[in-house]
Amino acid sequence: MSIVVTGATGHLGRHVVEQLLEKVPADQVTAVVRTPEKAADLAERGVKLAVADYNTPETFDTLFAAGDKVLLISGSEVGNDRVGQHTVVINAAKNAGVALLAYTSAPGSLTAALADDHRGTEKALLESGLPYVLLRNGWYHENYTENLAPVLEYNAITHAAGEGRVSSAARADYAAAAVAVLTGEGHENKTYELGGDVAWNFAEYAAELSRQTGKEIANSPVPTEALTGILTGAGLPEPIAAILAGVDASIEKGELVIDSGDLARLAGRPTTPFAEAIAAAVKN
Numbered sequence: 001m002s003i004v005v006t007g008a009t010g011h012l013g014r015h016v017v018e019q020l021l022e023k024v025p026a027d028q029v030t031a032v033v034r035t036p037e038k039a040a041d042l043a044e045r046g047v048k049l050a051v052a053d054y055n056t057p058e059t060f061d062t063l064f065a066a067g068d069k070v071l072l073i074s075g076s077e078v079g080n081d082r083v084g085q086h087t088v089v090i091n092a093a094k095n096a097g098v099a100l101l102a103y104t105s106a107p108g109s110l111t112a113a114l115a116d117d118h119r120g121t122e123k124a125l126l127e128s129g130l131p132y133v134l135l136r137n138g139w140y141h142e143n144y145t146e147n148l149a150p151v152l153e154y155n156a157i158t159h160a161a162g163e164g165r166v167s168s169a170a171r172a173d174y175a176a177a178a179v180a181v182l183t184g185e186g187h188e189n190k191t192y193e194l195g196g197d198v199a200w201n202f203a204e205y206a207a208e209l210s211r212q213t214g215k216e217i218a219n220s221p222v223p224t225e226a227l228t229g230i231l232t233g234a235g236l237p238e239p240i241a242a243i244l245a246g247v248d249a250s251i252e253k254g255e256l257v258i259d260s261g262d263l264a265r266l267a268g269r270p271t272t273p274f275a276e277a278i279a280a281a282v283k284n
Contacts, residue, residue: 170277
């Protein structure tokens with residue numbers, strides 16, 4: 001029996017594997033990667049590597065074994081056929097008879113286009129008949145803290161979220177929830193709505209960033225269409241810019257406020273405060 005993590009060298013996957021190694025022997029963990037060189041350090045620590053690609057279905061044919069617990073981390077190629085990619089993994093897991101397949105989805109409240117692939121994957125997973133867990137991850141702190149350069153260059157946080165609030169949390173928090181599901185019992189066929197303990201809005205974000213940097217960072221709300229134009233002007237393809245602006249529109253409607261408490265319960269601790277994530281990013 002293995003705990004199998006797809007996308008294991010991605011931002012979230014790395015956190016999951018690292019936290020799994022604190023709970024189970026390395027030889028019980030299989031990291032699914034496209035580029036084994038990126039996981040050489042994990043292999044040195046005893047983690048099994050499996051080379052597979054969502055876009056090459058046959059690479060998953062013999063990857064899983066009966067009894068495995070699998071974490072399907074959603075593909076990062078927004079705009080591609082992510083449902084088709086994920087279904088490759090679901091079908092292979094079903095054929096192998098895995099014990100559990102957990103999927104990193106999006107909040108059930110999210111209606112933005114970004115959620116469409118997740119809803120499609122959830123449908124495929126439920127129809128497969130596999131024992132499942134839906135880990136409906138909210139927004140990550142890192143979505144903001146990893147992109148501070150333009151904010152600090154222009155001294156403004158530009159968004160289309162109005163006064164809407166976000167229950168974001170750190171990737172490490174979401175990873176802890178996934179690890180709890182993969183190493184625990186009684187999670188079969190459950191759906192968890194995951195988000196940070198404290199929801200914040202962009203005015204509060206600007207104020208906290210101002211406090212930590214000593215600069216006056218403006219809160220600069222704009223209409224959704226204007227944000228799409230700004231993002232395309234910065235070099236993003238128009239469809240991706242529209243998807244990101246659509247998330248801000250969802251934030252304004254309150255769709256990324258998640259107050260279930262599921263994330264802290266699964267992680268066994270409070271979620272990481274946004275101010276802490278900002279502080280770590282500012283130091284770097």
